[in-house]
Amino acid sequence: MQFGYSEVCVEHDPGPRHPESPDRLRAIRERLKRKHGVEYVEGDPVGIDVISTVHDRSYLESIEEFCAEGGGNWDPDTTAVEETWDAIRYSAGQACWAVEKALEGATGRKTPFAIGRPPGHHAVVDDAMGFCFANNVAVAAQQALESDEYDVDRVAIVDWDVHHGNGTQDIFYDRDDVFFVSVHEQGLYPGTGDLGESGEGDGEGATMNVPMPAGTDDTEYLAVIEGPVAAALESYDPDLLIVSAGFDAHRHDPISRIRLSTEAYALLTDRIRGLADRIDAALAFVLEGGYGLELLADSVAIVHETFDGREPIEPDGEVGDRAASVITDVLVEHGLEDEVDL
Template sequence: MNFGYREVCLDHDTGPRHPESADRLRAIRRRLAECHDVDYVAPPDADADLVKRVHDADYVDEFERFCADGGGDWDADTVAVEATWDAAIASAGIAAWAATEALDGADGRETPFALGRPPGHHAVEDDAMGFCFVNNVVVGAQAALEAGANRVAIVDWDVHHGNGGQDICYDRGDIFNVSLHESGLYPGTGEIDETGEGDGDMRNLNVPFPPGTNTVGYLAAFDEVILPTLREYDPDLVLVSAGFDAHQHDPISRMRVSTEGYGLMTERLTELVAECDAGLGFVLEGGYSLDTLADSIATVNKTIASYDPQPPEGDVSEGAREVIDDLLDQGFGSK
């Protein structure tokens, strides 16, 4: 894979003991150094006007001034220093690079993966939250639309609800937002009945799984709900909001996705984009066990390079089955 990366993203200093630290990128790069077919690209910053076509312009200007004044605690979880503005604009630029490269046909071992921070999927139109200041994946989707895509799908498998994508895209038909997440976890949004409005009606798909849902449940949601729905949508580009905190060994969630599970979800998405003649790109979000984060990204990389992940054993749990059946009743997927 081609990994977008900028050293400036390490300068976003969240302080001691914060789970979203620069050590995450360092751990990923150490693990990828052991892998074959890994190349790095240093994309340019995102244009501020592009960011302002996703976020409220006054908010973007306020965030820039906040950093220029030395930063501080934006909220209890979301911390900035002076360098955070440069890191955030670089991270958004890496996501825009991943999206436009994938749209232009970069696939197979050239599939792009944006390794930026701060992450982005909690950033709403006019505010920062949940470690996030700029919604990188939506900036990427917007860049792709301006480069000629008609329809973009975002598949967010981070353990937390992708509330930022939902907030920004809720009434848009040109971005289909999918979020698989642990029900009741931060930020407390992402119910099944939040399906979009206006042009975005039935273009927002939430899969709020109960705690303890494992790889079998995630794959069932892909096979029965997400993939059939996206085949019908027929996107030109699929972007993965690639958080790895639903991993069974992540310290901040109670989900049970295996390392192989991330490979299996990747495998299904590569089959989807082949059917739709679409591009596929990845944008880093969460994941707070350094070893499992790095190993899971390495598994995505080798799956793209033709590794065949091992399928899990067992049945879909009762709680996960209820969620999937409710989504089918909503009109998503196919019975």
């Protein structure tokens, strides 16, 4: 894979006890040293004019000033330092680079994966939260839609981070040119993402939330991707598919109760890649969460290995009653119950 990376993103340091640490990128880089075919590219940073296509400009100006004055705690979870504003610009820039490479035709071993930080999927239109300041996938999706160079009318975003991508939902909730899917742990931070949150106005039906119960495993996550997600996106037919790739649904991650194995990320990658191929959508990955350093590094590495030719090991479990109930409810919410057999 090609990885969008900048050392500027390491300079955003919320402090030694903060889970969203620069060590996340260092761990990924160290793990990828053992892999063949890894390429690093530094995308250009984007400015406030680009980021403000999805965020309130006055909010962004406040963040820029906050960082220039030395930063501090924006909220109890979200901390900035002087270097954070540049890291925000580069992190969003890496996401834009990944989308551009995908739209230029990068596939297979050249599939782009932006590993910038701070992450973005909790950043709403006019505020930072959950370690996130600017919504990287939203910025990249908007740039693709506005570009005169690429023929992009519809974008799909699949967020498999264990936390609901409330910021991405907030930005695109009333629009029909972005289909947003979030598969997350029910009841976890930030407490949004009920299955009835499915869009409004022009965006009615263009948001799909899949709040999975604690204890959900590999087989059950695959059933979500192979069932309602695949059916919805095959119908939507996007030109571009972006994965908000968080890795905190791992069974050993310190802040979640979903039970995915490292192998699950190979399986999810394989299914998403197959889906993108079927619907002829360009495919890009953008890093979100994942806070156990070794788990994060191993999970990113197995995504790379999947594109490098490794065959995922199929699970042998069955979909439990609780997970099946959620999947059925999602299918009914989106009128897909006749298209998918559990």
